[in-house]
Amino acid sequence: MTTSSETWLEQLHDHGYRVTAARRAVVDTVFGTTHALTPSEVYDTARKKYRALGLVTVYRTLEKLEELHLIQRVHQPMGCQAFIAAGIGHQHLLLCQQCGQVEFFEGDDLDTLTKSIARKTGYQIQEHWLQLFGLCTNCK
Amino acid sequence: MTTSSETWLEQLHDHGYRVTAARRAVVDTVFGTTHALTPSEVYDTARKKYRALGLVTVYRTLEKLEELHLIQRVHQPMGCQAFIAAGIGHQHLLLCQQCGQVEFFEGDDLDTLTKSIARKTGYQIQEHWLQLFGLCTNCK
DNA sequence: TTCCTTACTGAAAATCATTTTCAATAAGTA
DNA sequence: TACTTATTGAAAATGATTTTCAGTAAGGAA
Numbered sequence: 001m002t003t004s005s006e007t008w009l010e011q012l013h014d015h016g017y018r019v020t021a022a023r024r025a026v027v028d029t030v031f032g033t034t035h036a037l038t039p040s041e042v043y044d045t046a047r048k049k050y051r052a053l054g055l056v057t058v059y060r061t062l063e064k065l066e067e068l069h070l071i072q073r074v075h076q077p078m079g080c081q082a083f084i085a086a087g088i089g090h091q092h093l094l095l096c097q098q099c100g101q102v103e104f105f106e107g108d109d110l111d112t113l114t115k116s117i118a119r120k121t122g123y124q125i126q127e128h129w130l131q132l133f134g135l136c137t138n139c140k
Numbered sequence: 141m142t143t144s145s146e147t148w149l150e151q152l153h154d155h156g157y158r159v160t161a162a163r164r165a166v167v168d169t170v171f172g173t174t175h176a177l178t179p180s181e182v183y184d185t186a187r188k189k190y191r192a193l194g195l196v197t198v199y200r201t202l203e204k205l206e207e208l209h210l211i212q213r214v215h216q217p218m219g220c221q222a223f224i225a226a227g228i229g230h231q232h233l234l235l236c237q238q239c240g241q242v243e244f245f246e247g248d249d250l251d252t253l254t255k256s257i258a259r260k261t262g263y264q265i266q267e268h269w270l271q272l273f274g275l276c277t278n279c280k
Numbered sequence: 281t282t283c284c285t286t287a288c289t290g291a292a293a294a295t296c297a298t299t300t301t302c303a304a305t306a307a308g309t310a
Numbered sequence: 311t312a313c314t315t316a317t318t319g320a321a322a323a324t325g326a327t328t329t330t331c332a333g334t335a336a337g338g339a340a
Binding site: 075080094096097103105107108109110113114116117118120121122123124125126127128129130131132133134135136137140 | 215220234236237243245247248249250253254256257258260261262263264265266267268269270271272273274275276277280
């Protein structure tokens with residue numbers, strides 16, 4: 001199962017969006033990184049591939065990629081504007097506090113906890129966010 | 141063990157900050173709510189207690205309260221600008237998606253998960269965020 | 281209490297991120 | 311190849327937050 005940035009472009013096309021040079025540059029940039037990138041960082045990197053790119057187009061393209069669940073916003077203490085390629089299925093994030101690298105992991109078993117909290121509080125729990133922060137192998 | 145907004149004012153004072161009418165209004169507002177409030181919402185509410193209050197002072201006061209760990213920022217899909225009185229010790233958030241009410245809970249046992257992820261990824265894990273979203277007893 | 285230093289204030293201006301507007305361009309179907 | 315219309319970048323507008331600044335007042339010292 002190999003995925004490439006072409007897959008994202010196909011998805012855009014399949015949803016009635018046009019595939020343009022500007023969008024290719026943005027898609028290639030976000031697809032090809034393991035670090036969460038802000039719109040401004042995407043702009044800087046993508047402009048190396050396509051000089052005429054405008055920041056506005058970066059915002060608009062990220063919006064569409066998020067809508068198609070191809071990327072997701074990353075929340076951090078320092079800010080919540082960065083995006084990363086989305087994980088497949090229900091996954092959680094592991095972030096390196098030093099270099100900003102992002103990894104996904106699955107296999108959380110929060111059912112017991114969730115049910116217990118639901119019972120105690122009376123809430124009907126519908127989703128959860130779990131994120132781990134630490135130092136990656138390079139940084140520690 | 142009863143806590144009142146006076147405790148927060150004492151804390152401000154103990155850290156060399158002055159206790160002013162503007163700060164009382166902000167502190168009273170944030171202390172006395174179970175919903176996460178944005179700076180602008182704090183401003184609107186606090187101005188009922190102290191008409192001359194400026195929005196800038198709200199920002200500055202929230203900054204200090206956060207610095208003293210008396211309040212904490214609440215991250216939500218819709219935005220991350222809201223604050224709520226901080227939980228005591230290591231607590232997690234439970235948010236009502238309908239009315240925005242916030243509750244705290246403890247007793248997460250993520251040690252097993254954390255260690256397992258650390259082993260698999262090589263990361264040295266240092267902290268975690270866990271948040272549950274759902275509907276409170278009133279809203280469901 | 282009164283004085284005095286200096287932190288604090290609100291208003292206005294500046295900054296920064298994001299969104300909207302708009303006329304020109306180009307994707308991709310017919 | 312032609313044509314419709316989504317997309318583009320630039321500029322302007324918006325919205326949130328921060329900085330600047332001169333006047334005010336908190337609270338320790340006398």
